[in-house]
Amino acid sequence: MPEVNVEINGRRYRMACEEGQQKRLIALAERFNTQVEELKGAVGEIGDTRLTVMAGIAVVDELAEAEKRIARLEAEVAELTRAGHEIADELERTEQKFSAKLDDASRVLEAVASTLDSTAPLPS
Template identity: 45%
Template sequence: MATVTVEINGRPYAVGCADGQEERVRILAKQFDTHVRQVAADVGHVGDIRLFLMAALVLADELHEVRMTNGSGATALSAPAGAMSPSPAEPGVAEALNAVAARIEKIAQGL
């Protein structure tokens, strides 16, 4: 298992992922960071946990809209040029998301 340090809203986070998935995790983290920074610009500083939650809800809403547009439960997401689009079926992505979720929960327990 590899560990990648990603930066979200100016703070570093160590994330575990499957070997070979490091670049993919960096790309996903950069996309998430963009959403977190947009939420922060819209609502101001409300704490990292709330910013992360709001950004996750924005992403969930976008995913829901894509699924509704497709008319099925499939996710046919288009990624920015040069980026790899996430596929829930690929090993390592779910693992990375679980690691991020665990990290967020640990941070929340410390508040």
């Protein structure tokens, strides 16, 4: 199993990961370290453990907000999908009505043409 070195709050940590996940683990560690550094800049030196716990909680808070947003967007997509199906169904019903009206008009025109043919034959 591959191992990578990451740095969090000035300390290096050796971590194992799945094959092919090395770059992702390094990127995640860099992102977490940025969170730690920003928090350290805001609250000062408060101890490594406390700082790391606060940064972890901040990251989980961001995750929770992202999950809420995803849930809202999924609900919107479901609503739009339902509305799209309703519109498609209405369009199909309208097309069927139009087709029926067109068939009715065609029958009337054929009846008129037939009547005209029988009452006034075309000259030969």
